[in-house]
Amino acid sequence: MKTKFLNFVMPMAVVALGLAGAISTNAMNENGKEVAPVMGWKHVSEINPCEAVQECSNNGNFDCTAPDGEQLYAKPISTCLTPLKRNVQ
Template identity: 75%
Template structure:
């Protein structure tokens, strides 16, 4: 009786622990991604097509803009194409 109980309950406990660990790891990745500050770049002419302006975030409802009102972008490689947002206007 005791061995049958362990054969049934132990695998279920291991699966439950694995699922809980996977969900908590996924939630940690998402929360750190949403709060990370990103340098905002604006389009300019010249040898380097992007100019560094100010720190933005990658979440929020408002466009991240330069002091002159121009939209700022993320620069993952050599071009700045991804528009950035911020939490406050």
């Protein structure tokens, strides 16, 4: 009787422990979520529409700007349309 009970309960306990570990790990990752830096591009000219300037953290409330004060953008394909942000001014 003990063997049948252990053969039934032990796998369920192992699965429950694994699920609890996975959920707690996921919760820790979301609380300290770090965003990878994104290369900031600025508009230059019609011939060369975008030029790489510096990396932006792309989180926060401040505009990510070049040293000359121009707004920096993300470069999805060939044009720079998405403005980037940073967490420090």
